Amino acid sequence: MDIVFAVTLIGIAGIGAQWVAWRMNLPAIVLMAIAGLLLGPVFGLLRPEETFGEVYGPLVSMAVGIILFEGGLQLKFDELREVGKGVRRLVVPGVFFAWGLGFLAAWKIAGLSAPTALIFSGIMVVTGPTVIMPLLRQAKLSSRPATLLRWEGIVNDPIGALFAVFVYEVLHLSDPAHGGYEPATITGSLIIGATLATVFGVLAGLFIARSFRNGWVPEFLKTPVLLATVLAAFALANGFQEEAGLLAVTAMGITIANAKLPSINQLLHFKENIAVMFVSGVFVMLTANLTPDVLFSLTFADALFVIAMLFVVRPVAAITSLLGTNTTWKERLLMGWIAPRGIVAVAVCGLFAVKMVDLGYADAEKLVPLSFAMVFATVLAHGFTIGPLAKRLDLAQRGRPGVLIAGASSWSAALGEKLKEMKYPVLVVDSSYRSLRPARNRGLETFYGEILSEVTEHHIEFVRYNTLLAVSGNDSHNALVCMDLAPEMDRARTFQLATGKNITISDSRRMVSYTLQGRALLSKPLGLDELMERHYNGWGFQVTRITETYDAEAFLTAIGDESVIVAVERDKELLFVSNDKPLTPRADDRVLAYVPPSVLEGRRKREEEVPEEIEEAKEEALEKLDEGSGLTTA
Template sequence: MDNIVFVVTLIGFAGIAAQWLAWRFNLPAIVLMSIAGILIGPVFGWIRPEESFGELYQPLISIAVGIILFEGGLQLKFDELREVGRGVRRLVFPGVFIAWGLGFLAAWKIAGLSFETAALFSGIMVVTGPTVIMPLLRQAKLSSRPATLLRWEGIVNDPLGALLAVFVYETLHIAHIGVDVASYQVIGSLILGALLSTGLGVIMGLFAAQAFRKGWVPEFLKTPVLLGSVLVCFAVANGFQEEGGLLSVTAMGVTLANAKLPSINQLRQFKENIAVLFVSGVFVVLTANLTIETLTSLTLQDGLFVLAMLLLVRPIAVFLSMIGTNPTFKERLLVGWIAPRGIVAVAVSGLFAAKMVEIGYEDGEKMVPLAFAMVFATVIAHGFSITPLARALGLAQAGRPGFLIVGGSAWSTALGEKLREMGIPVLISDSSYRALRSARNAGLETFYGEILSEVTEHHVEFVRYDTLLAVTANDSHNALVCTDLAHELDRTRTFQLSSKGTGEHRRAVSYALQGRSLFGKPVSLDELMQRHYNGWAFQLTRVSEEYTAEMLKEALGDESLMMLIERDEQIVFATSDSPLIPKLGDRVLAYVPPEVAEGRTQPAGDTDQIKARKEEILEQNPVPPGLTTG
């Protein structure tokens, strides 16, 4: 028992640490998780998961993969298919079968597998699962269309690859035991099992949606009930057909995602958190379970097979299957390169490798090392290349991320213009067309519509922005916007105006719901608009040796509102819990009265040190140094 506790603890720590390091240093998470598993497994020999978990090893992996696929299904909305629906259908059919056929030729002729083993292994290799696609999409911040293609393909093709492997194995197994069954009967059985599994998933999804909508399940039990339903769906579908559970839980997730449940976002966020834990753990487990013999058994021939899969099979399959669809050549090029294999490929390969050896195909043992070779090669190649390739093709956010300002007004327009001068992209959103007039006249990018609408994500590329400023006149709406979009951006990068602050004021919105305060003290839009019409302006000042932070603070005085500083291409905001401390080289953006903006007054309360410094500067430069705008 103590050993299992140590194994579980080490796996959890290694997986989450790899995820954090990937976020901190902007590296592919899958690569770091794979490295972590190899280090604690075959390199240092600290754990051997298959020996520690015993007979539970394979079922635990299967359940984890099922939950991951369900969570992936929760991300698939049919509304996303309006522009790429035909492309997604083509990637599934005939794309899967083209990839299967080409992969079979590569496995048979290049990897040297037997005809039968090559047919089974190539079926598994059509998968590009959510365990690797989702982290890559999160990392690369792709534009919506290629991201939708890759996301849908990855989640839908995962169970299809497993079913292809089941079909090939059942055919070979029947031939091995000598039962006289026609091939069409095997195909019919497979189709029937797939239909039953899909139907079960849809029914379970509809029932769960109805139960939640009618109030049959209390709010605090929704997530546990949903998790239990997923496990039941997975187990029952596996009874219909081997690996049918993967298809069933995917169908259940897609059904729930499109049921328009009021609580779907909360359920989706909780399931995503679980999926992150499972992805971290399972990837570490699978790589830690490798041996030095497995890693060293790969040959040059196997390397050529991997290259053929990356450089020939995948691109050809994508371009052939998407003939006549609307994705552009650049989008097809990106999709044709990005096809990382993940947990399902390794888990299903491990399952059928042993079964193939049992029925007399000794080269079935090669499936596991080949699967790992594909996983490592694709994860490393695609993990490190997706961001630069997408940016080179113009399919991802290039340059510095921008600001999403919710609330159109003359004040937000002035702020947007100043941010644009700083080289920061800005989008101003409002549900009032009239409120956006000043922003349109200033040439700023605008979005007319409710930012909280479901259809907004089809019109706003959220990946272009990493900072939210909610600056409407309504504190409650600002808080709602920050709460809803915090998951999309990051709660630490959501800011709002609040006239009541986050204290115990009876009319203040709870601090748990608000974004961070935009200024260091409570201020309403009405106050800012009054100051705007009184001549207040945004002033950008660089702190230098000639114009120090102390001189800046003296010049600004107590009345000005310091808003943000730009330091090493990073933006830091002034908040009530984190006041700004300017340093040498920073550019400080403040909202200042007209006399400060126009330099009509000297800073109050000059000390002898500041006066002496000013006199020194005036001797070197006849132009008095005021606040600069660059």
């Protein structure tokens, strides 16, 4: 197959699977695996190893290195204040518990020889970011369990690879034909190599941080320089010791993440985009590379081994490791179940299967099918259960997603109160305690602090909210909040007020650039000053249901041209209205509108007349009933 066509097919399948997963709220990693199986062993359209030839292995290795680096960029030490002990326990002694129990399962249940079982169980301690990150996006976990899973997945990935390297080197170099070195000498050499790789990664990270901070690299070259440095660190560390490059790039990513670089957000967004493409592509490639023979080579004993890894090894290792930490029993239960394996496990197994066969361990041929069995079992089991289990344990968002209001005022407090009446969670954030008073008086949940602060990120459960309303009186701050949180909240759901009274979208000289703003909130371009003026003149919020008899035209006529439509609830989803993209109400919608006092008064009078009409109808019905029965009412 032509390489260009193969790359195109892989890209379409991987990104397409990601999009379908987002659209249907399904585990992305499951759909990517299905896409790879369909392209490879099912329809035979793609065989990446044959298509790419000798560059297939290096391509996968470099992609894994970049994915691990991007994961390291998300690991900030500030997150460890609450879960630091838990993370340390999952790494030490957690990985050793998992390695020991996994070895027993692979040796006694899967029937592997002791050396092969040692290598395989070492690799299986990984729970990499290639599968953890998509699951975290899907499940919307609370910050503590999400932090634990993220740190464990990224830190343990290179450790699992190093376990395999350690066992292989001991077997290889202790053989008289290859030097006959003592195990202690080999161990010391491996420790030195891993230490050098880690130090090299840290130094590379410090060099990048200093270069960017001192202006040695122009803005337009920062991302290319960073990417080139990552590849260089990966390659050089692998020169120290095989697979040590994974350790180096992870250490480099963590170093840069905690260097407090001003441009870190832009770098993060670009690197995340690259990582998503690599995760999609590499996972499709690995699954497409399977053959029917590999899939059907698995036995009943192998199935029992997978079950033991799922229901015994992982729960015992994780829960035992977390004893004595400040994690709750619910968090330990979740951690004891969620441990999906991904690209690193398959890639490293593929590498060492060949090496072990060359050393004379024929059963190492089973490493690849067993690794894929573990990947598919864990991805399917954990991908479909993490959301329901987390909600059952109260460790994820439950019910309707809420609205985050950045900017406290009497007007935003009134809006928040109405949204709360509509059963949507609301959080009002402001750096002025005094400004939050109206929200507190209305019983709304508030947060006193700057929403753009790193400290705030660790105190607000952003997963509870899927919409941002930046409604402070500072237009530039509103734009900055929208720009900063758009990747977190989704740009289509970040809104801000218009620039101010009598300023239109076309008046570009007096407003923040349109490309930096969130979407314009409300059906008319109104600033906070004008909204506050209307608020103090008696305007208010009302919710109206549109029906077949009371259609959108009748509703718009009733509220008048001055009124402003804020949001429409459609199919149990709250859609905020923007003046740059109007939303026409339709039957069964509930419309939230900001209306003048005359409309509010008219509605109040109609609601008061309804009980009278009901009472009159009731008396009329009773009279007819009495007449029909021949009775008279005393």
